[in-house]
Amino acid sequence: MARHRNTADEPEAGPWPAVPQQSYRDAMSRVGAAVNVVTTDGPGGRAGFTASAVCSVTDTPPTLLVCLNRGSSVSAAFAGNGVLCVNTLAAEHQPLSALFGGRTPMDERFAAADWTEATTGAPVLVGAVASFDCRVVRTAEVGTHAVLFCEVVGLTQGTVHEGLIYFGRRYHKVHAEQASA
Numbered sequence: 001m002a003r004h005r006n007t008a009d010e011p012e013a014g015p016w017p018a019v020p021q022q023s024y025r026d027a028m029s030r031v032g033a034a035v036n037v038v039t040t041d042g043p044g045g046r047a048g049f050t051a052s053a054v055c056s057v058t059d060t061p062p063t064l065l066v067c068l069n070r071g072s073s074v075s076a077a078f079a080g081n082g083v084l085c086v087n088t089l090a091a092e093h094q095p096l097s098a099l100f101g102g103r104t105p106m107d108e109r110f111a112a113a114d115w116t117e118a119t120t121g122a123p124v125l126v127g128a129v130a131s132f133d134c135r136v137v138r139t140a141e142v143g144t145h146a147v148l149f150c151e152v153v154g155l156t157q158g159t160v161h162e163g164l165i166y167f168g169r170r171y172h173k174v175h176a177e178q179a180s181a
């Protein structure tokens with residue numbers, strides 16, 4: 001019979017042994033993902049971070065989820081603003097991913113690219129594969145992370161053909177014949 005796990009709100013120690021953190025990370029390193037720079041601005045200040053833990057939840061209403069480490073320096077800004085923009089990176093943005101991936105002062109991160117402003121006030125990356133302007137409608141805390149459920153209130157579809165994927169702890173460029181294909 002399949003093992004049933006309780007929801008994150010009702011954790012319960014199972015009869016099975018814990019998976020070591022390193023084994024989990026090693027396995028996850030084999031799961032390819034798009035690379036995004038998630039940005040915010042507002043009363044909590046301007047901030048942005050690199051995120052691969054982003055996915056589509058439902059299209060009715062259009063909703064994304066973003067997993068944000070609660071221990072990161074940007075956590076308070078996102079909680080304070082309640083809005084964000086998911087900017088999916090193009091191949092040319094690989095250096096930007098490293099900059100927004102931690103330990104770089106916020107002004108330096110933003111100075112490395114061109115931005116416009118979304119309806120919510122969040123920064124939109126010029127030349128992104130796609131940008132999703134969102135308001136955070138729900139937040140769940142799971143372990144070290146906050147899972148932000150984000151309703152998409154506006155979007156920009158780019159025209160670049162080269163995307164960026166993180167797989168095997170390395171960046172890979174992917175090509176689409178048509179930008180919207």
Ligand SMILES: NC(=O)c1ccc[n+]([C@@H]2O[C@H](COP(=O)([O-])OP(=O)(O)OC[C@H]3O[C@@H](n4cnc5c(N)ncnc54)[C@H](O)[C@@H]3O)[C@@H](O)[C@H]2O)c1
Pocket residue numbers: 024025026028029052053067069101144169
């Ligand atoms: N979801 C995340 O928070 C997440 C995702 C990717 C990378 N990172 C961070 O980026 C840096 C480089 O990562 P890497 O992929 O080169 O090597 P890594 O060995 O640190 O991570 C391998 C994979 O494990 C997962 N992972 C790593 N740390 C995680 C965390 N704290 N919470 C949830 N999942 C996590 C991710 O899928 C990641 O791609 C590390 O500091 C890592 O913590 C964090």
Ligand SMILES: Cc1cc2c(cc1C)N(C[C@H](O)[C@H](O)[C@H](O)COP(=O)(O)O)c1[nH]c(=O)[nH]c(=O)c1N2
Pocket residue numbers: 035048049050051052053054067068069071072073074097098100101102103104166
């Ligand atoms: C490729 C890749 C992918 C991710 C990350 C890094 C990199 C390089 N990081 C880490 C995150 O970007 C980093 O912790 C933030 O920039 C915050 O760092 P500071 O606390 O500001 O230094 C990250 N963090 C997070 O909370 N959720 C995520 O999905 C990811 N994904």
